[in-house]
Amino acid sequence: xxxxxxxxxxxxxxxxxxxxxxxxxxxxxxxxxxxxxxxxxxxxxxxxxxxxxxxxxxxxxxxxxxxxxxxxxxxxxxxxxxxxxxxxxxxxxxxxxxxxxxxxxxxxxxxxxxxxxxxxxxxxxxxxxxxxxxxxxxxxxxxxxxxxxxxxxxxxxxxxxxxxxxxxxxxxxxxxxxxxxxxxxxxxxxxxxxxxxxxxxxxxxxxxxxxxxxxxxxxxxxxxxxxxxxxxxxxxxxxxxxxx
Numbered sequence: 001x002x003x004x005x006x007x008x009x010x011x012x013x014x015x016x017x018x019x020x021x022x023x024x025x026x027x028x029x030x031x032x033x034x035x036x037x038x039x040x041x042x043x044x045x046x047x048x049x050x051x052x053x054x055x056x057x058x059x060x061x062x063x064x065x066x067x068x069x070x071x072x073x074x075x076x077x078x079x080x081x082x083x084x085x086x087x088x089x090x091x092x093x094x095x096x097x098x099x100x101x102x103x104x105x106x107x108x109x110x111x112x113x114x115x116x117x118x119x120x121x122x123x124x125x126x127x128x129x130x131x132x133x134x135x136x137x138x139x140x141x142x143x144x145x146x147x148x149x150x151x152x153x154x155x156x157x158x159x160x161x162x163x164x165x166x167x168x169x170x171x172x173x174x175x176x177x178x179x180x181x182x183x184x185x186x187x188x189x190x191x192x193x194x195x196x197x198x199x200x201x202x203x204x205x206x207x208x209x210x211x212x213x214x215x216x217x218x219x220x221x222x223x224x225x226x227x228x229x230x231x232x233x234x235x236x237x238x239x240x241x242x243x244x
Contacts, residue, residue: 002038003227004045004066006058012041016214018057024223037224045069055231060116060211063231073238077116078206079135083183087174089202091138097124100136107139111205144168145195146204150217151179152188152226159193160215171201178203188230208234 003021008014013022028035045066048054056066060075067073085092093100093108100108112118113133124136146163147170149156156179159170170193178191188209194202209230219226 001036001053001055001228002040003224004048004054004056005039005041006056006062007041007043015058015211017212020214020218020220021057021223021227023218024220027220028224031221037228055228057227058211063210064116067235067238071235071239073235074114075116075208075210075234075238076114077111078186078189078208079111079113080137080203080205081182081184083181084178084203084206087178087181087203088137089196089199090140091136093136095133095136096131097134100124107141108136109139110134110136116211140194140196140199140202142197142199143194144197147193147195148213148215148217149175149179149191149193150214150219151185151191152209152222154179154185157219157222158217160217162192162213162215168195170195174201182206186230187233188226210234 003025005012005018005022006014013019022039025037025039028037045056045062047069051066051070054066056063064075067075080088080092091106094113097110102108108124109122110124111121111134113135123139144164145161145166145168147159147161149159151157156176159172159175175193179185182191186208190207190209190212192204192206194204196202209226
């Protein structure tokens, strides 16, 4: 088994998650002489004979290209899972723009349900969102901080601030309740929380554990396993969905 890690220019660790993954693998070799996971670097993924034993690590585009080239699969965003709607503290709707019900001039943020980092993700305008199925969420204007939780096997391992200075901490009772009530959760994922001056802690969105900033999360004992299990679980899920 090996990690296929994206190079960008002369930089072999172009993302914080690549830097820490490589350090985690070094740690695992130090800890266990029988640890046997290799690293290979490339700038562009190709068709691999041993694709079933490869875990691609890099940008969303890099991982998506690997899946598309080798399996004909395209990863899709998790956005806000239905079971977590009550914890967003905002109105969530899924559908075409023409079916979006807007009341009292509320601003909505749209995210594609089919493509991660879609170019038209953003505040809803008719020009940007005329086609396709989107997840719309009402906009919370008074967000003062944003935090990312790291979850593996249903357990919260860490939570890290990624927006603004630390003035407030998330409501950890709320955070743990959210994780406990996330139905059909992936084995490894990140979950983003906002802190609003009017609403307190709320769920922003969820990501499969790949191509996600770590913001200081350094569980070297678990990082390789989190990447491995997340990728194979995601590939299996996508394969079953495409067959269906």
